[in-house]
């Protein structure tokens with residue numbers, strides 16, 4: 625397995641946050657779990673990350689707002705971002721891609737699919 629990548633996981637639902645953390649940790653990633661977009665941004669700004677898995681609907685700063693903020697920062701503009709949502713609305717998916725998200729996964733998801741999608745995104749940052 626390659627060296628551990630750090631994945632910022634932002635989700636206000638503690639159950640999903642825990643599931644994603646367990647699945648990604650089990651797949652060999654280091655996970656930095658936070659409970660909303662604002663906390664996510666503070667963690668990124670202070671410590672950085674290699675990739676991000678962001679829930680769409682969160683208090684204070686949602687996943688779309690955080691995605692936009694990440695893309696506007698030179699440090700993170702190329703960071704792979706996977707958005708999570710409980711709804712499969714085309715408008716939401718388009719909005720996510722418009723703001724710079726790389727991929728989109730609808731809850732509930734198969735754990736294997738989450739890991740598979742993240743590995744695809746990870747290839748982009750492997751040299």
Ligand SMILES: [Mg+2]
Pocket residue numbers: 635636637679680681682
């Ligand atoms: Mg949420």
